[in-house]
Amino acid sequence: MNRWIALLLLVFLSGNSLLAEDKPAENSSIEPAPLVLWQREIAVFRGPIATLSPTVRRDTALRRLQELPDIALYDEVKSQMIEVGDLKGVSFLCGDRLLFTLIEADVDAASGETLEILGESVRKNLEELRLARLDQRNWSINLKGIGVSLAATLILAALLGGLRKLSRTVRRFFVRTTSKLSKLKQRDLDLRPAFLQLSRRLTGLLFSSIGLGVIYIWFTVVLGQFPYTAPWATVLGDHVAKLGHHFLGSALSSIPNVLIVVAIFFLTRGTSRITDQILRSFEGENESEHVFAKDTARATRRIASVLIWIFGLVIAYPYIPGSDSDAFKGVGVLLGLMISLGSTGLVNQLMSGFVVLYSGAIRTGEYARVGDVEGTIADIGLLSTKVLTPKNEYVTVPNAVLIAKETLNYSRMTENRTELSTSVTIGYDTPWRQVHELLLLAVDRTPGIRDKPEPRVVQTALSDFYVAYELRFVPADITRKGAVLSDLHERIQDAFAESGVQIMSPNFVAQPKEPVLPKRLSEE
Secondary structure (H helix, E strand, C coil): CHHHHHHHHHHHHHHHHHHCCCCCHHHHCCCCEEEEECCEEEEEECCCECCECHHHHHHHHHHHHHCCCHHHHHCCEEEEEEEECCEEEEEEEECCEEEEEEEHHHCCHHHCCCHHHHHHHHHHHHHHHHHHHHHHCCHHHHHHHHHHHHHHHHHHHHHHHHHHHHHHHHHHHHHHHHHHCHHHEECCEECHHHHHHHHHHHHHHHHHHHHHHHHHHHHHHHHCCCCCCHHHHHHHHHHHHHHHHHHHHHHHHHHHHHHHHHHHHHHHHHHHHHHHHHHHCCCCCCHHHCCCCHHHHHHHHHHHHHHHHHHHHHHHHHHCCCCCCHHHHHHHHHHHHHHHHHHHHHHHHHHHHHHHHHHCCCCCCCEEEECCEEEEEEEECCCEEEEECCCCCEEEEEHHHHCCCCEEECCCCCCCCCCEEEEEEEECCCCHHHHHHHHHHHHHHCCCECCCCCCEEEEEEECCCEEEEEEEECECCHHHHHHHHHHHHHHHHHHHHHHCCCCCCCCCCCCCCCCCCCCCCCCC
């Protein structure tokens, strides 16, 4: 028997050698040539025989397997070790038909296999292929596969329908739950629509992933019912198994790091809350008893909270799963680039905010002039200061602009309060004592002016044609500065008109022929 096999091998090799004679050297490639038939890898040809490259050997074996008659499928595949001169190999036969031969050069030395192990493995592959081709011709197996496929399809349709209904139910649940979450609405900020949209997207993503997984399983089950497509089902199953093994292994290996991240989170949150409570104690009503003013304490509390969380994030970063991946590093580089490009103006505003807050030039609730804006300080932030003007205008002044201009604080002095003033110019023909009396009379008639310190009149200039008189007084409420000045000007006009003294402000040049006085109401 060995002689017949050796003879057949020599005829096979010599015949192919004659066909390959005088051919160019491209057929002598030593690239491995896998033999694949019916989605099954049977063997890999790695070495040449004479002038036959692995590719030529593979094509010849593939043609022989494809031309194998159906009757030969009922004969079991056998392997036979051969030795022709220095050439050792193993031949594979189906009945008395030679399929192909593997030699020692086809052995994968890196895997540690031998020619005997390779021969047995390839024989099993060929036997599996033979049985699959026989099963494919078996009507009972095909009918069973069709029946299982139909049943799997019906189950798939039912599951997809159930998932769709369940998805709608979950979405309605989120709609009802979100409408009751009052904590998501703070003043003018309503996060409920965003939360609802996010929940819908996550729900859709979850159920879509489940649906795709069910379809994947259905596809694997259907392919596995037919011998021709069964290897595809095995490949799909192997992919799922590898993916599940990878995720499960990653999850299990990440548990210690996740526990460390959770511990750092709770430690950071506890430190932030303790710091917050300590700094909140400085936000009392009587600021003179505290180290920090109310605005400064509030800003310090926010800054301390941000710094604590940043410090906690820096510590936890190496333990976050995936932090060493290229994607995570790419996102970090992108965020760093965005911050570096857009932080110039932001840093300027933040530093200006620190100057405003910690210098204590103005505080919330005080009445001040900030640049060209005058009013009550409504809020002092790190980036800007909000001012409520007497006209009920809510003005936002950037802190960088604020520190570049002078700030006039009317509310800071508690004992010696800020004085207001108004001035008139009267000709030399009117006695200065009478002007003083009229101005002080107007003060007495005006509500909202303090008696102490007493109002007084100061002569600020002796010009060529007139004397400049300035009336100084302290308002009871500095926030009513505009209203008090308006009332005072009305009283000054009335007092001077009653005494027949004309006001030629702002400049008095020459005495008119007749005194310039307003008409009395009774004369109009």
